[in-house]
Amino acid sequence: MSFINFARKEIAFKLVYYGPALCGKTTNLEEIHAAVAPDLRGDLTMLSTRQDRTLFFDFLPLKSDIIKGFTSKFQLYTVPGQAIYNETRKLVLRNVDGIVFVADSQWEKMEENAQSFRNMQDNLAEHKMSLDDIPYMLQFNKRDLPTAAPVHYIDFMLNNGTTRVPYVESVAKEGVGVFETLNLLSRMVLAAFMKANNMPAPSLPDEIAVSTSGG
Ligand SMILES: Nc1nc2c(ncn2[C@@H]2O[C@H](COP(=O)(O)OP(=O)(O)O)[C@@H](O)[C@H]2O)c(=O)[nH]1
Ligand SMILES: [Mg+2]
Numbered sequence: 001m002s003f004i005n006f007a008r009k010e011i012a013f014k015l016v017y018y019g020p021a022l023c024g025k026t027t028n029l030e031e032i033h034a035a036v037a038p039d040l041r042g043d044l045t046m047l048s049t050r051q052d053r054t055l056f057f058d059f060l061p062l063k064s065d066i067i068k069g070f071t072s073k074f075q076l077y078t079v080p081g082q083a084i085y086n087e088t089r090k091l092v093l094r095n096v097d098g099i100v101f102v103a104d105s106q107w108e109k110m111e112e113n114a115q116s117f118r119n120m121q122d123n124l125a126e127h128k129m130s131l132d133d134i135p136y137m138l139q140f141n142k143r144d145l146p147t148a149a150p151v152h153y154i155d156f157m158l159n160n161g162t163t164r165v166p167y168v169e170s171v172a173k174e175g176v177g178v179f180e181t182l183n184l185l186s187r188m189v190l191a192a193f194m195k196a197n198n199m200p201a202p203s204l205p206d207e208i209a210v211s212t213s214g215g
Helices: 025-035 083-092 107-126 151-158 178-196
Strands: 003-005 010-018 045-048 054-064 071-078 098-104 136-141 167-169
Touching: 010 025, 010 178, 025 054, 025 071, 025 178, 054 083, 071 178, 083 107, 098 107, 098 151, 098 178, 107 151, 136 151, 136 178, 151 167, 167 178
Parallel strands: 010 071, 010 098, 098 136, 136 167
Antiparallel strands: 003 010, 045 054, 054 071
16 A cells, blocks of 8 residues: 655555565565665665575665655565565565566476465455555566576466466566566556546656666
8 A cells, every 4th residue: 555645745655576485586676776876765675594585575765756746665675485484475565555476487486486476365365455456567587597488388377367467577687677677567556556546647657666777
């Protein structure tokens, strides 16, 4: 649920990167953090173990002036992928405004992808939310690996809800597809926000959350 502060003229949106362990969620946030000008982003908070695995969540705040008269804040979160951290995952999904499900493209990760996707649906249901009501999209990551399954196969596995959602192919560790994903999800979230608040459908530029042109 987006949070509007009229006194400070701020709107905050919570975006969550969900997916199985080691699919590349933290890498997405690292790439964004590295590419965005410091005045448009806060610090990347990572709570990791030595094996580089997210323990609780990663958090990256971004700013944008896309809605006239307001500062839009996008709060990017990841979830810990390992099965035992389900309570944390549930907590991170509270009041979420938009979700990108990051799939690991490798054949041997397909069952983990499917399990994580079901787990996300279950956890949303516990918050009385559903993918039918929340802007969400897919990211097929690790497209660089020779063991990557074809896109149409992953799409067939994961994109079978009541409405089909967009996907982006990525190589997150090389920054490929990372901003495409972020900008697309931001557009979807803003469009949903404007619709819910009876604001005219926006004519949004391609780049929303942040500029990818460097500057
Ligand atoms: N080959 C390849 N490795 C990746 C890619 N994205 C991330 N990784 C690697 O996968 C591992 C897990 O990534 P991480 O972002 O920590 O996964 P998380 O558990 O989802 O947060 C790290 O070693 C990353 O460098 C990618 O697109 N291709
Ligand atoms: Mg992580």
